[in-house]
Amino acid sequence: MTGQPLDPAALFKQQAAIQAATLVKDGMAVGLGTGSTATFVVAELGRRIREEGLRICAIPTSDATEAQAREEGIPLTSFGEHPDLDIAIDGADEIEPGTLNLVKGRGGALLREKIVAAAAKQLVIVADASKYVEHLGMLCPVPVEVVPFGWESAATRLARLGAHVAPRKHRDGSFYLTDEKNLIMDCVFGPIEDPDTLSQSIYGIVGVIEHGLFLHMATQTITAGPEGIKILEPARKQATQGAL
Numbered sequence: 001m002t003g004q005p006l007d008p009a010a011l012f013k014q015q016a017a018i019q020a021a022t023l024v025k026d027g028m029a030v031g032l033g034t035g036s037t038a039t040f041v042v043a044e045l046g047r048r049i050r051e052e053g054l055r056i057c058a059i060p061t062s063d064a065t066e067a068q069a070r071e072e073g074i075p076l077t078s079f080g081e082h083p084d085l086d087i088a089i090d091g092a093d094e095i096e097p098g099t100l101n102l103v104k105g106r107g108g109a110l111l112r113e114k115i116v117a118a119a120a121k122q123l124v125i126v127a128d129a130s131k132y133v134e135h136l137g138m139l140c141p142v143p144v145e146v147v148p149f150g151w152e153s154a155a156t157r158l159a160r161l162g163a164h165v166a167p168r169k170h171r172d173g174s175f176y177l178t179d180e181k182n183l184i185m186d187c188v189f190g191p192i193e194d195p196d197t198l199s200q201s202i203y204g205i206v207g208v209i210e211h212g213l214f215l216h217m218a219t220q221t222i223t224a225g226p227e228g229i230k231i232l233e234p235a236r237k238q239a240t241q242g243a244l
């Protein structure tokens, strides 16, 4: 990616993304995430393909990422060819450092992202260091993808779980539609003490397709901030790699 100099937050995202891209090796089937941080991963993989001859194939998690991957010359594949992926690299809206549980989906791509994450042997999360939270739900709503039919009923049931629920809309007031043509309910629960129970309760609502709690899925997080790059794994192993 070229052009304007990056602001500090974007620079941290890029640093985390470039670090994560080093995990991608020849012959891998790679899940490509969505969002401003994942964009840097896609750009770096494109660069490695062009400049280093890296040979990979990839499945993107959104129409936007697919368009970028095509521009970068990243060969795309399908779950028919690759039901299992070697690695997926994606961003996150919140990261709980002790568990690597996540909130994702601020960009609306949570359904495809979770399908790709579930198919991947490794799920590597890239972010700037501002995404750490003590408890999920502290910074962001939990997005819940619901089918359009009867969405008001699903929204009422989400509210009964304790959330303030707002259907996601565009500035002009029209409903935001996901790539799968569903609606998003942004659910503010406040700090979530027991995400596993909440996850099951949300799945129990008819009409819900998926939610943005990504629990026990990340195998590694790579974040960058003023103190350098930090790599966390679920077993609380951690390493700090020099100052930036």
Ligand SMILES: O=C[C@H](O)[C@H](O)[C@H](O)COP(=O)(O)O
Pocket: 033, 034, 035, 036, 037, 038, 090, 091, 092, 093, 104, 105, 106, 107, 108, 109, 110, 113
């Ligand atoms: O639907 C969007 C995704 O879950 C993104 O990966 C997430 O919102 C993080 O995006 P960003 O890297 O732009 O903060």
